[in-house]
Amino acid sequence: MHKLLDFLIRKRHWFLFVLLEIISLTLVYRNNAYQRNIMFGTANVVTAKILSLSGSVNSYLNLREQNRALLERNGELEMELLMLRDRMDAMIADTVSFRGFVPDSTERFPYDFIMAKVVNNSVTYASNYMTLNKGLKDGVSPDMGVISENGIVGIILTVSDYYSVAIPILNPKFRLSCKVLGSNSFGSMSWNGRSTRYANLDELPRHVEFQIGDTIVTSAYSKIFPEGLMVGFVSSFEKQRDDNFYSLKVELTTDFHRLNNVMIIRNYYQDEQKQVEREARGDD
């Protein structure tokens, strides 16, 4: 008995080692993403505070670049506004006043943006996550879309009171329904784990016509993103083995290395759509 006790005490670092490894591996493989991120992730208040402090310093360093991008965007929008106004004038001039169609005054554009700042962002891991400085208190909830001024970024995964964690395109768990601009057939977008500049668009039907350099946008079949948001450009393509689908390599327009300000999309009808779909599926 005494010897056994002695042995256990002498080898106690082995037991500690095994115990700690079990703890860490449980953390790695536990699939409950929600609790995981609240407890040990950057949505945790302390870590998020420190990271947002460093983020606020970093954002000053990028100001010049940000400013340039904003000016460019501003210019583009101004051009678009002018074009639209021009076209509208032409149309008004063309038509005799027609009051047959009056849209319902209660109808509104179902999307709304929440501006947020990226306080922590990883791009090198096989599964990447990013932390944003808006949370429940600002109206963010899981499954909202995140976009930047250049294109789509990801989807909100978990939310705490003041912070949220988003899952960007650069994560193998991310799936997004996309289409080639101008066609209506859609495919599924995912990341191949290598370069942060490219993602793959698979399962695109063979009959879709496109060329290298064509624009890829979000399709209408997503509860999360509005239709037609910029995703990237076709960079190369190949036939899949079963020959009925194309697999496209897409150059993403979002530069994940330099993300700073993003917009979270709130869809007022998302819950309703989800509920209806759940009811429809209720019988299975």
Place this chain on the structure above:
Amino acid sequence: MIDHVIKGIVYFVTLVLIQVLVLNNIHFLRLATPFLYLYFIVKLPVSTSSVNMTFLSFLIGIIIDMFSNTPGMHAAACTLAGFSRPAIIKLYMGKDLVEGLSPSFRTFGYGGFFRYVITFVILHHVTLFLIESLTLFDPLFFVIRILASVAVTTLLMCIVESFNIESQKSGK
């Protein structure tokens, strides 16, 4: 003794902050990220008991995990590396080391310290990247990433070590 504890805490806080605020954002050629925080484990005094060794490694690993959204990955790799550290030291330096020494260029010699660090770093990185890439396996890319990260981490550690004045003058 108290000296070691204070020094340890300073190392711990500084290295964690440097790691999460600066180095986690470095992705050299989109391949290599230096994990300098291992310097904390590398510099623990030789006489540290195996229990403390394992526990401290776990602690710094889990804290890095919290900041980089990788629950358990760094913790698992660090625990293994920290646990094997006494064995690595014994392998290269034998048993005749003075109590209370910290590994450094002076105490281990240039070659000895380098060999010790690179073995330690390889062990840690292989574990870390293995755990990470279980979700998405791509052997060639995996090996390249490990080699690149090992090179960058080891280089950075040797640089920090040679500029570490306190470690040079006291030989601790």
